[in-house]
Amino acid sequence: MSAQLPACQLLERYYGNAAQLWPIAPLSDPWLIEHSTAMVSGDVALRGQWEARDKVAVSPFDAPFVQQAGQVVLFWPKAHQLGIWWLEWLCRMLPENTPVDVVGEHQGGIKRVPKILSELGMRCDKLDNARRCSLFATRTVAIDTPDSGWQHFEALGMTLVSHPGVFGHGKVDEGTQLLLQAVETALDARPRKALKVLDMGCGDGIISAWLAARGHQVTAVDVSAFAVDACRRTLAANQLDGQVLESNVYTALEGQHFDLIVSNPPFHQERDVSYGPSARLIEEAPSHLTDKGQLMLVANTFLPYPGLLERTFGSFETLADNRRFRVYHAQLEAQPQESRKHGRQASSKRR
Missing domain, CATH: 3.40.50.150 (Vaccinia Virus protein VP39)
Structure with a gap:
């Protein structure tokens, strides 16, 4: 070899x-x-x-x-x-x-x-x-200085904690801002209730903290240990609760279902473009959503997610478009319990 x-x-x-x-x-x-x-x-x-x-x-x-x-x-x-x-x-x-x-x-x-x-x-x-x-x-040489990798900064009325290598390190990504604006509009249009929300690819935890501050029950996952630790630190800095896990897309979420999945999914692996994790995010979402559960994600306009959303959910809508980023929304239609069970089993076999 x-x-x-x-x-x-x-x-x-x-x-x-x-x-x-x-x-x-x-x-x-x-x-x-x-x-x-x-x-x-x-x-x-x-x-x-x-x-x-x-x-x-x-x-x-x-x-x-x-x-x-x-x-x-x-x-x-x-x-x-x-x-x-x-x-x-x-x-x-x-x-x-x-x-x-x-x-x-x-x-x-x-x-x-x-x-x-x-x-x-x-x-x-x-x-x-x-x-x-x-x-x-x-x-190696002797180093007695403390770890200086962690950076605190203020954004959207919250304290965020980040680390080199974490997506959007030290700033709020434009796509994330557009996504949060769309999520706020969508949730304000519905009866107010606490939702069980999954933040997929949590990065420094800005989406998780924003949702937790509004009373939602948040689970955050990321493939990066740096992001997971950053998200935990962000929640703690704002005195907010949430479950934060290392996970390769849904691998750590077996048997868990959410009212809403929110994501600004990555499409780079170092310098290479990779759609694999984002495709899994979309294709396996139905097996992790409750009846009438929703998926909202933001992506660069050139990324091929509309086709995946159409095939997976049957239909979707674009909630926002600033010519660089689009926010997509798809909702799972209510299904009989037996049908839902078979769908989840099929998704499990694909994994």
Whole structure:
């Protein structure tokens, strides 16, 4: 088995097939999984790929931290500040002078790494360069400063807590604002009652906090451990309640049903466009909605969600359109209980 992704191909070229690596924030590549002793990632879906091969896979927020065997290799993320956070995290978690290699694509910012390492007081040696990727070697240093990754800011009358790598870090996304305006209008047009709401892809928790502040029972999920922790911190900062879970779309929500699912779904995996999670969000929504339950989501106008909504719900409406983003609304028609049961079983088989 050979590596498929450029950064992993560079690792294969440098380390060979005897490689025993401990990747940090890795990419999904079968060769890398095969040659990993363990891994650390904020992405619960990626961790599942390693766990399926009986490899240790943990979140950076898991405690207690246990160092694993293998050469530490940090995959440089596209979010510059997140890369710095990972370097500082490694320096806090690992003994001083532990060898760490850093790999990444040139278009992903790996060329910045020598300067960043210098600013952190870490050495830097270039090991290899191929496939428009570079591999650098460094060693951990002692860091006694507190974790500075968390950022607090005010928006929509709330305190939001964010972290590098979390969607919309440090600001309120234009699409989210349009979605909340549409949700407010739609809910104001209906009899006021507390709804059981799912915030799918919660990010820093702005949608969850906004809904919880209006008395709704909120469950928030995200594939990212950084987002999950940010959402929990946002709810706590505003003295609001809500359940927040790591979940690869609906995987952590077996048997749960909601009156309303709200989402500003991502369509990027690092630099690649990926519609898979958003497609699952739409296609599996009926099996997680109550009778007459609703789905509201915002998306860039060019994304192919209308067809998915039409096939899944039979019809949908556009609640808002500012030429860059559209807010879509679909509602599940009431069905006989037996029909609902069969529909959920079919959805479960698709998963």
